[in-house]
Structures are given as C-alpha cells and as structure tokens.
Amino acid sequence: xxxxxxxxxxxxxxxxxxxxxxxxxxxxxxxxxxxxxxxxxxxxxxxxxxxxxxxxxxxxxxxxxxxxxxxxxxxxxxxxxxxxxxxxxxxxxxxxxxxxxxxxxxxxxxxxxxxxxxxxxxxxxxxxxxxxxxxxxxxxxxxxxxxxxxxxxxxxxxxxxxxxxxxxxxxxxxxxxxxxxxxxxxxxxxxxxxxxxxxxxxxxxxxxxxxxxxxxxxxxxxxxxxxxxxxxxxxxxxxxxxxxxxxxxxxxxxxxxxxxxxx
Amino acid sequence: xxxxxxxxxxxxxxxxxxxxxxxxxxxxxxxxxxxxxxxxxxxxxxxxxxxxxxxxxxxxxxxxxxxxxxxxxxxxxxxxxxxxxxxxxxxxxxxxxxxxxxxxxxxxxxxxxxxxxxxxxxxxxxxxxxxxxxxxxxxxxxxxxxxxxxxxxxxxxxxxxxxxxxxxxxxxxxxxxxxxxxxxxxxxxxxxxxxxxxxxxxxxxxxxxxxxxxxxxxxxxxxxxxxxxxxxxxxxxxxxxxxxxxxxxxxxxxxxxxxxxxxxxxxxxxxxxxxxxxxxxxxxxxxxxxxxxxxxxxxxxxxxxxxxxxxxxxxxxxxxxxxxxxxxxxxxxxxxxxxxxxxxxxxxxxxxxxxxxxxxxxxxxxxxxxxxxxxxxxxxxxxxxxxxxxxxxxxxxxxxxxxxxxxxxxxxxxxxxxxxxxxxxxxxxxxxxxxxxxxxxx
Numbered sequence: 001x002x003x004x005x006x007x008x009x010x011x012x013x014x015x016x017x018x019x020x021x022x023x024x025x026x027x028x029x030x031x032x033x034x035x036x037x038x039x040x041x042x043x044x045x046x047x048x049x050x051x052x053x054x055x056x057x058x059x060x061x062x063x064x065x066x067x068x069x070x071x072x073x074x075x076x077x078x079x080x081x082x083x084x085x086x087x088x089x090x091x092x093x094x095x096x097x098x099x100x101x102x103x104x105x106x107x108x109x110x111x112x113x114x115x116x117x118x119x120x121x122x123x124x125x126x127x128x129x130x131x132x133x134x135x136x137x138x139x140x141x142x143x144x145x146x147x148x149x150x151x152x153x154x155x156x157x158x159x160x161x162x163x164x165x166x167x168x169x170x171x172x173x174x175x176x177x178x179x180x181x182x183x184x185x186x187x188x189x190x191x192x193x194x195x196x197x198x199x200x201x202x203x204x205x206x207x208x209x210x211x212x213x214x215x216x217x218x219x220x221x222x223x224x225x226x227x228x229x230x231x232x233x234x235x236x237x238x239x240x241x242x243x244x245x246x247x248x249x250x251x252x253x254x255x256x257x258x259x260x261x262x263x
Numbered sequence: 264x265x266x267x268x269x270x271x272x273x274x275x276x277x278x279x280x281x282x283x284x285x286x287x288x289x290x291x292x293x294x295x296x297x298x299x300x301x302x303x304x305x306x307x308x309x310x311x312x313x314x315x316x317x318x319x320x321x322x323x324x325x326x327x328x329x330x331x332x333x334x335x336x337x338x339x340x341x342x343x344x345x346x347x348x349x350x351x352x353x354x355x356x357x358x359x360x361x362x363x364x365x366x367x368x369x370x371x372x373x374x375x376x377x378x379x380x381x382x383x384x385x386x387x388x389x390x391x392x393x394x395x396x397x398x399x400x401x402x403x404x405x406x407x408x409x410x411x412x413x414x415x416x417x418x419x420x421x422x423x424x425x426x427x428x429x430x431x432x433x434x435x436x437x438x439x440x441x442x443x444x445x446x447x448x449x450x451x452x453x454x455x456x457x458x459x460x461x462x463x464x465x466x467x468x469x470x471x472x473x474x475x476x477x478x479x480x481x482x483x484x485x486x487x488x489x490x491x492x493x494x495x496x497x498x499x500x501x502x503x504x505x506x507x508x509x510x511x512x513x514x515x516x517x518x519x520x521x522x523x524x525x526x527x528x529x530x531x532x533x534x535x536x537x538x539x540x541x542x543x544x545x546x547x548x549x550x551x552x553x554x555x556x557x558x559x560x561x562x563x564x565x566x567x568x569x570x571x572x573x574x575x576x577x578x579x580x581x582x583x584x585x586x587x588x589x590x591x592x593x594x595x596x597x598x599x600x601x602x603x604x605x606x607x608x609x610x611x612x613x614x615x616x617x618x619x620x621x622x623x624x625x626x627x628x629x630x631x632x633x634x635x636x637x638x639x640x641x642x643x644x645x646x647x648x649x650x651x652x653x654x655x656x657x658x659x660x661x662x663x664x665x666x667x668x669x670x671x672x673x674x675x676x677x678x679x680x681x682x683x684x685x686x687x688x689x690x691x692x693x694x695x696x697x698x699x700x701x702x703x704x705x
Contacts, residue, residue, distance in 0.1 A: 078611070108612065115611070120608070121270075123278075128273075132266075135269075136613035136614055168550055
C-alpha cells in the first residue's frame, strides 16, 4: 500500500521529456510477466504472454486479427480485467495486488482510451466529453490545469490541435458529428491531463485511408506533446510502418495456436 | 460524486420524454396518496371541530352515531322528536347549566333550517371553544328573524333585511313552501368552517307559527298529505305538551315558553363529572324514549364505521404508488441495454463500478424526488382550486396548511421506496460493468 502510494507520487512528478528521461530509473509504462488469462469458468487460456514491455513515450503497434484477444488484453492492461496468473505492472503497480477501487484509480489517473466507435457520451457536449476524465481523476484535472491554465482551456487547446476548435462543431450535439470528428473528440479526451499511457483500440477502422493517416499523425503529435506512450491496436498492417515498434499478438500470445479464434 | 450527479442529471435531460412521463406518473400516485390522507385527516378534523364545550346531545332514542350525525352535522334525519315537556324537564335539572334546543326538518333553497333559541348564539362552541360571531346584524330577536350562516349568505347573496321563505323537507327543491311566514334576515354569522356556515337559523316560535298554519290550513297541493302527516305529528307533539301544561310552571325563562316538539338539544353541565350520571338519567327518562350521547365519545364510533372505507381508499392509493414506481423501474430497466456502452465509456475514463451504480441510483432518486415535488405541488394546486367547491358541495372546509407529520412520513416512504427500486437496475448495471470490462459485445 505504501509502496503503491509512493509510486503514485513518483509518477505525479512533472513529466520528463524523451531527451532527459533516465531510462533505467523510470518504470516501464506497461510491464507484463508470465501473464496468463482465462475467462472465469474456463480452463483454456485465452492469453498467455511471457513478456511485454512498453517504455514511456513509446509508440507501439499491436497487430492481431479480430478474435485474437486484443480487446481482452487491453482490458487487462487497464485493470478492468485481472490476470489469472503472472503479473501486469502498470507504471510499477502490480495490478493483481491492488483492489478494484485502486485499479480504477490508477486507470483514471494514468490511462486514456480511444475505442473503435461509440466513444462519446451522447448526452454530453463535445467539451464535456473531453473534460470527463478530469471529473474522475484529480491528478488529470491538476495536470490539465497546469498545461492549459484551466481544464476548459486545455480541452479547447486539445480540440484545436486536433482541428476541432470550430465553434459550430463545439456547439453541435456529439451524436451529429461525423465518425472522424467523433474519433478526434475521443482522442482529445484520452489525452487531456496527459496520462502516461494512451490505449487506442481500432480507432481508425471506420475511417477511410486518407483520414486514417491524418488521424494517426495527429494522435502521434499530441502523444508526443503530452509525453504519453501509445498502444495502438489494429488488424490493419498498413499502419505498422508509422510506429516505433510493431508487436504481432499471434506471435506474442503463446495460447494463440491452441485457441480457436472466437473472441 | 459531483461528477456522477451531473451525469445523472444530464442523462435524464437527454431522455426527458420518458423521464417526464415517469415523473408525472409518480406525481399522480403521490397526489392520490397525500390527497386521500389530507382529506381523511381534514374531514376528521372538521368533524371534531364542529362542536366543543357541549357535554351531552339529547335526541329521540336512536343509535348514538345517528343522533350525532343529524343533530350536529346535519347528515340524515331524525326518526322522532322530543316532546317540549321532556326537554323542559331535563333542562331544569340542577346539574344543567344551559341547553340549546334544535328543531330540524325544513330547508331553504337546499340549506338546512335550524329552529333554535338565543341560547344557541350564547352557548354554542366550536373548534377550540370558539364562540359564534356575527359578521353583520344581530342574533335572533323577534319570532320571524333569521340569522344566516356565512356560506348561505355568500352563496345566495343575502343581505340584512332580505325576506326569505322556508320550505318543508330538506331537498333542494320543495313543493311546499311556508309562504305565509317569510323570515327577515337580521344577522349573518362569521365563517366557522362547520355546518353552521350552511345553516339558516330561525326561532322556535317562528317555526311553530309556520307549521301551525301548514297543519291546520287547507291542503292546496296534491303532496299535501305527506305534509299534513308531518304537520299532524307536530300537532300531536303539541297536544302532548299541552297535556302536561297543568304541571307547576317554572320561573326559568325558557320554561315559560311553550313550543312544539323539538328534534334534539345540546346540554352544558355545571360540572363535567356529572356527565355520566346525567347521561344515565336521560337514557332512563321514564316519560319518553331518549338517547343522550357524549360527542367526544361518539366520534370514535363514527371513525370506526368510516375507518374501513378509509383503509380501502388508502390501500388503493398505496397500490397506485407501487404502480407509479414500477413504471419507473420499467423505464430504467429498458434503458439499461442501450446504456451498457455508455457505462463502458464511463468505466474507461475512470468511473468505478460503484459510481456506475450510483449514477443509476441517482437517476432513480432524482425521478422519485421530482415526482414527489410535483405531486405535492399538484396537491396544493388542487386544494386551492377545490377548496371552494368542497366547502360549497360537501360542507367540508379544508384549510391549506403545511404538510402534516404523517404526510411527510408518507412522502419520505415513497422517496425511500423509489431509491430502493433504483437499486435493482443499479445493481444489474454494476454487475454488467464488472463483467463487460470496456468492450461491449452486444
């Protein structure tokens, strides 16, 4: 518990840029060791990963066909699901050793998400959607404050950086935005308060090729700006060259061969 | 927590159509529940306030509740009269401080006519031992004077000096009018919130004169027979009283008067402890079959009779509340499947399962509280609008006051029930959000 606390304080330090980051001392954003996951009530493992490490600020492309367990892996990294065996360290916190509420806190403080679709809360405005994580995490609220002056200003700045600052767009109900616009709002929400890790789950699958690349470029730029590591999951190999590193889930997952691709 | 409440509000605003319907159905249920309770309480209160300071009510032998109802509340009719002599004999008992004779059976344009004496204005008390007060004029003096209750004067637009004609029987329309003996309005009473407001008060002498003529005069209309019988009854009573006329006369003021039979009379005693022996005396009165009741002891008997109906009504309104809250449960449960995605998004931005739970619970709470608030508002609006009608039609005056403790308890119980009902969808969504993780496979 005390260890967890002190690590939280450590990670709350002003963000270190790539150039000055003491690689050996900073804990990996994600560190997976001998992790095994099976759905409750089943014996067959869906995921079995010997080692997976994401360094701070790293941009990792996680590729896998649909049903290969990508979404499950992301839920595990986020601490929404817990591993059956082995350990997953998120910024040094062993997720399995924490309570549900503590995992929720760590996720709220350190992880931003972008989903394939249905990212936005339909009854909130664009701005409210972007500011939502700051309502659940004091840390991200403080950091948004530090970066933008106010949470609102930071949300506006992020939307501006993602070409969404148009007053007309901001006033529109989120349900009337195009898919590409919705994804950019989702990206702004994932990035507000500069979480150490941004997880994007097939965020571009409903975009055409041009807009897909533009979106990824924007995401890269803002992740670099915020100092966030990016785990980008997709079945689309065309994006792989843009990233620092590509990991094939089928290669990574030792349980892959034994597992019929249902999920 | 603030974030969750804001979310609950905005989510409800987004579904305002369904939310509004839910609120309205809860409001109607609350309106019914509180309305029934308010009417029950106020009608009891109104009955209890109708008479005070009277120790005994004496009438012809009948059930106590019946006597109470027709003598004081002007509900129903007496089956028999009391001979004047019996009244005089009891009124002259040493324990008796005062008596008020009541002679009923006539009406004026739907309002009851009460034949009484000056003692009525002197000794009658209502509410917290309040006296009757005049808003204009003076009390009964001459035999053809009449003093009107506030509601009578207001509804019929009478003023002092107006002449009115009394009809036989208590219907709105009567075929036999005592036209030869118009009464002059000499006084109008201040509002009391009791049946007195709806009563035309005349003197016993005036009443006698009017009935004497009807009884002896020619029957001009085909319905005269019934009236004759009634007149004859009174005549018989008069003869009865004449038969005893040779008894030694008393110095007491009202004993010197000589009247036809009366319907009932109110008794005030010099000392309260004498009330039971006095009641026994009246009940065992040898010359006539009489009943004496203690108003305070008879009211509970009345409540026992109406209690079953009240309970049934209350039961129905509780069921309506259950239906209203079930409507909310259905509305919340139907929205759940489409909201699982929303909950996954909230989980991804850091909402704990408990907060997801609180969000749904918060919505149920907001809906229930809004329903209760609207229901209470409707109740007061209804009371404001319905008050004159209830008073005019039912003779029931409902003061508009703060909610009673019992009403607040009922409202709190509805709120509690609403919140408990919110636990059901809250718990289901909580379980979903634990199991679903952040990806929804629907």
